[in-house]
Amino acid sequence: MxxxxxxxxxDNECCAPENKSNPKSxxxxxxxxxxxxxxxxxxxxxxxxxxxxxxxxxxxxxxxxxxxxxxxxxxxxxxxxxxxxxxxxxxxxxxxxxxxxxxxxxxxxxxxxxxxxxxxxxxxxxxxxxxxxxxxxxxxxxxxxxxxxxxxxxxxxxxxxxxxxxxSLLDQRPDVANVLEGKKVISKKASDVSIGEIIELKPGEKLALDGKLLSDYATFNTAALTGESKPDSKSKGEIILAGMINLNAVALVEVTTAFTDSKLSKILDMVQEATAxxxxxxxxxxxxxxxxxxxxxxxxxxxxxxxxxxxxxxxxxxxxxxxxxxxxxxxxxxxxxxxxxxxxxxxxxxSKNGILFKGSTFLDVMAAIQVVVMDKTGTLTKGVFKVQKVVAIGISAVDLVRYTAAIEAKSTHPVGSAIVAFANDNYNEITVTDVSEIPGMGLKGRVNGNEIAVGSPKLMKKLDIDYDTELDTIPYTTIVVAFNQKYAGHFIIADEIKEDAKTAIESLHKLKIKTILLSGDNQAVVSAVAKELNIDEALGNLLPEHKVEKVELLLNQKMKVAFVGDGVNDAPVIALADAGIAMGGLGSDATIETADIVIQNDKPTKIFTAINIGRxxxxxxxxxxxxxxxxxxxxxxxxxxxxxxxxxxxxxxxxxxxxxxxxxxxxxxxxx
Structure with a gap:
């Protein structure tokens, strides 16, 4: 699986001559x-x-x-x-x-x-x-x-x-955790701590199990997992991984994963297997x-x-x-x-550079890579939608953001959440009523007595509201807003490209390695990202099976292929490629287990580093x-x-x- x-x-495989041709066996x-x-x-x-x-x-x-x-x-x-x-x-x-x-x-x-x-x-x-x-x-x-x-x-x-x-990794997982039981703090063996219990983490202490931050804010040293010395700031609700060290005030963490299933435990198992x-x-x-x-x-x-x-x-x-x-x-x-x-x-x-090879055979494989195929979201982009631009027509930009956030707060869609986050709680005093959802298009409702419609250009067409049709050609997510049946402005929302993504692609090109982007996003978005990063080839609107077909085509051409991804849907194609690379910080457990190489800090430049170390x-x-x-x-x-x-x-x-x-x-x- x-x-x-x-x-x-x-033990049996190494003695079988027929396995020589397949580095994975x-x-x-x-x-x-x-x-x-x-x-x-x-x-x-x-x-x-x-x-x-x-x-x-x-x-x-x-x-x-x-x-x-x-x-x-x-x-x-x-x-x-x-x-x-x-x-x-x-x-x-x-x-x-x-x-x-x-x-x-x-x-x-x-x-x-x-x-x-x-x-x-x-x-x-x-x-x-x-x-x-x-x-x-x-x-x-x-x-x-x-x-x-x-x-x-x-x-x-x-x-x-x-x-x-x-x-050094083997010393990063503490054996004891301080657990809150009522008003008391009890020291427990980490292996005895159950999911749902709350750990009190003092400054300088390492977290023993993966969990969710309950405190409003905390800063952690993540070097054990990522190889990065730069502190990582976390907010309430974000996931904290075993091995991270609390750097400032006392933090409360709710355990979400059993001791043996934590990401650090899996990394340690992989390290111990790698040398064999x-x-x-x-x-x-x-x-x-x-x-x-x-x-x-x-x-x-x-x-x-x-x-x-x-x-x-x-x-x-x-x-x-x-x-x-x-x-x-x-x-x-x-x-x-x-x-x-x-x-x-x-x-x-x-390992010192935050890259885990699951065996020396993959050092040889990476040394021979000719094509690097990448997923977009979570690999080259951060996987977090943010408001990139706000355009207001006949209303102040501040009011447009406040009114739109007030109605989007009634939605759980990631795009709506991006607008709510952008508003930064400046919408709480606004009264929202009669909210209804138009499936796949957006929301309708009343804000302070005014009729409001928020959604894609398709929603504007459905409601017969005139808007700037140039928005149809923008290769990013566009949210259009109408007040009382009149176009009032729009939001441009996009997944942010990682800071080092362009450097990563440039470094791969210096090694004469072809770069290909495969994504499930629409072709316009994928093409825009590829153009910005100077990626050689980009294909969008792909289902997981389509990605498998594209990689199979490259393998049939006798190309040495590495595939880089982070989602569950990337696991099949990661298993298929000569070298499957998982973004380990944000990646799914299935993808990390399937991969041959794990990049622990999610940086695209580490793809180049892995190839360079292999060579x-x-x-x-x-x-x-x-x-x-x-x-x-x-x-x-x-x-x-x-x-x-x-x-x-x-x-x-x-x-x-x-x-x-x-x-x-x-x-x-x-x-x-």
Missing amino acids: THLHKHEDH GYATAGCCGSDDNEGGHSGHDHDHGGENQSVLELFLPSVISFVLLGVAISFDHLFSQTWFSGWIRIAWYVVAYLPVGFPVLKDSYQSIKRGDVFSEFFLMSIATVGAFAIGQYAEGVTVMLFYSIGELFQMLAVRKAKSNIK KKAPTELFIRKFAKVYTPVVVYLAIGICLIPMLFVDDYTFKDWLYRALIFLVISCPCALVISIPLGYFGGIGAA KTKQIVWQNITLAFIVKLVVLILGAGGLATMWEAVFADVGVALLAILNAVRIQRMKF
Whole structure:
């Protein structure tokens, strides 16, 4: 029913080749297809290093101990020769230097083999370093494992930083709410608060559940939900969302949504699911590593043994050393670490900018978008009707507004509400009688004894009242007013265009992306908005099924399409598009759940930001892939030919991994 249902079978989907072509079904949980259990693709090694709760000093302590012991040993070997530093004492010293960093890897290798995953990177590091000890290359064996462990720690710190932007959301929902019961304020668990109860929110406190503001006025910090630091002022009756922080006087909020159904709760669920939905590039690299790793193990065995058939002065120890170098170089650390980290950083950067990607696969999709299709109301416009112009004929504009508002106060139509709001309560003393509604046209009645008719030009025609016929050509809602059967003026009412809508369209055009506006409003209004914003194509008078047809047509032309909307009627077309984008602040729950990407502050410019983050993430990922393959290929060839030592192997493995990690975390520092 909703888009979230598409993701229920991650574990099976990632193993199905037929799903590769559909990015919306190409997800994998972190552990599927025999892959690893955490974001970086390493099954438990991060945990063995101490976990996410340890300080940096605690994490690096084993490496520091190993480094100090290794430094002393090398000094005794080459700088300050000691007679006692030989034989079993020398070997034992290097073993002790090896264990702080080597034991966790040996343990992970053993556990991987028990699970049936023999050819893991832990296995490669284990046999390479143990092999180095076997041929007497103790210093090199310790060095390889030391630098590998340091690389893993840098990866952990990079993941921590990437997670911080996302995890900050998890701290935004308070567990306790102060509820009014009679004249008392009772502290309750947020999950126990019922719909209809009233929360007293003091300055500085966060709201625990969605609700309706009962106080006349309040100002809130909405950064947790929208990424915006600018305070948001709310009036009585407006919806306040969980996670918003009260900034001024005590506010009373009536709970309208259960704790588990609040918009923040849904966002948190989406965040927690997002890191499990992998991009096709991630899935490919994991599958590639599972083939690549055993191949290089067998090649290493070949490098060690096959030359004895062809080389006259074959020495087993020399060729074993070459094979060990080959194994160190071939470890796919740079790929399996940096690629997921790149995507994870992209999701974190987006979250920091008020954009929620429901999986790294949609970073790839957004990077390839060619057409952005948008709804009008709530996406490019504010969805709030306001009086734009008042024209009075034979009566003062003030009186026209007062009299019209007095009769429109008897209506619930949004257009009438806009006039009432515009009058600002300056009509309360006016007596209104004999009000009747003409369906689809307007109202008739008596104001202070005068006959009044308020409605569309169609109403004037029905009542045979002459009016300015040029009003028929205005591409906005026009309300005409007549007093005692005589035209008295009109109101121009329009939905306001969002302040950043024009900038959003200009930014998309700079990326060579086509823009299309699809709306249910009449064609004249839609065309006027499109002209003002310089949108490439605009179609009005569309029902939801017509929007689906238009997007299907673009998809059939092999175009990569993103659709942006906010209403319930947009949910079908959002589900259909390659990337469905929901305006999350005002959008309906159905649309937000169906969407692949949620813009939490409703700003159209965030569409450009989302595309830009997707493109930058993909660029960084491919930079890392290219760097890793080129360096490894060169050093592999040199290693097989006996021209590279273990030191070059360390650079090809750990050095490249560190460079790739540093490149991957760049996206978190970029400004979008």
